[in-house]
Amino acid sequence: MSSDVRRPLISGNWKMNHNHFEAIQCVQKLAYILSKEDLAAVDVSIHPPFTDLRSVQTLIDADELKFILGAQHCHEADSGAFTGEVSAAFLAKLNVSYVIVGHSERRELFGETDEVVHNKIVAIQKHKMTPILCVGETLAEREAGRTHEKVLGQVRSALEKRSVEQVKSMVIAYEPIWAIGTGKTATAGDAQVMIEAIRQEVAKVSSGSAAAAIRLQYGGSVKASNIAEIMSQPDIDGVLVGGASLDPAEFGRICQYRLRPLN
Ligand code: PGA
Numbered sequence: 001m002s003s004d005v006r007r008p009l010i011s012g013n014w015k016m017n018h019n020h021f022e023a024i025q026c027v028q029k030l031a032y033i034l035s036k037e038d039l040a041a042v043d044v045s046i047h048p049p050f051t052d053l054r055s056v057q058t059l060i061d062a063d064e065l066k067f068i069l070g071a072q073h074c075h076e077a078d079s080g081a082f083t084g085e086v087s088a089a090f091l092a093k094l095n096v097s098y099v100i101v102g103h104s105e106r107r108e109l110f111g112e113t114d115e116v117v118h119n120k121i122v123a124i125q126k127h128k129m130t131p132i133l134c135v136g137e138t139l140a141e142r143e144a145g146r147t148h149e150k151v152l153g154q155v156r157s158a159l160e161k162r163s164v165e166q167v168k169s170m171v172i173a174y175e176p177i178w179a180i181g182t183g184k185t186a187t188a189g190d191a192q193v194m195i196e197a198i199r200q201e202v203a204k205v206s207s208g209s210a211a212a213a214i215r216l217q218y219g220g221s222v223k224a225s226n227i228a229e230i231m232s233q234p235d236i237d238g239v240l241v242g243g244a245s246l247d248p249a250e251f252g253r254i255c256q257y258r259l260r261p262l263n
Helices: 018-032 036-041 050-062 088-093 104-111 114-126 141-144 147-159 164-168 190-206 207-213 225-229 246-254
Strands: 007-015 043-047 068-071 098-101 132-136 171-174 215-220 239-240
Touching: 007 215, 018 043, 018 050, 018 164, 043 098, 043 207, 050 141, 068 104, 068 215, 088 114, 088 215, 098 114, 098 207, 141 164, 141 171, 141 190, 147 171, 147 207, 164 207, 190 207, 190 225, 207 215, 239 246
Parallel strands: 007 043, 007 239, 043 068, 068 098, 098 132, 132 171, 171 215, 215 239
Antiparallel strands: none
């Protein structure tokens, strides 16, 4: 079910790393490494911590960089008594375009349920931004043969009551939890099988046209050395990169995966 219209999307999730000074340096280095041709071939989104967003936005605007500004998280309400939280409305005002939602670290460490994740997707889309919905199974769930049940259940819950147009514009990142930050990567073939299953589920719960248009990423220990094989899979439209996105040289090589033939 692959289609030519899905532009590759390489996303760097910095998690709680890089203060705003380091963020500026990192984006400047990346801008130096990547050519116009590189950025014409792929979309690159950068997801720094909240405190860096304004600095990175200003840099992107001033230097007319082709990077897409992203956030890692938001609250579902527009405003209110939620000490420490940041709303989708505020992110939209900073020209944030993509917001990661339901990352396994948020689900596991901060108790985000499928229902909360769904509400956040509604808030992100209400403010005309693109959610990058993360789904994935634990090692125990995988070993118990429950991968499809868990992952496709997360997909169904997130897409509930979303229109075909809303689903088309979304991104889903399949991130097996056992592969995040561990150096273990799902084989490209395994990632393809699960991501194809996600596309089929989108066709079922939304429509064939939404399934053909939605961009599906793989995430979990992606590096310059494994990106080309991952991106060669027919249903994988991009990657969500954690640790390897912190180093501009490594992240630059990831974004330039098309220049390196598969070995
Ligand atoms: P990793 O993280 O690339 O460090 O495994 C991926 C993620 O959590 O999005």
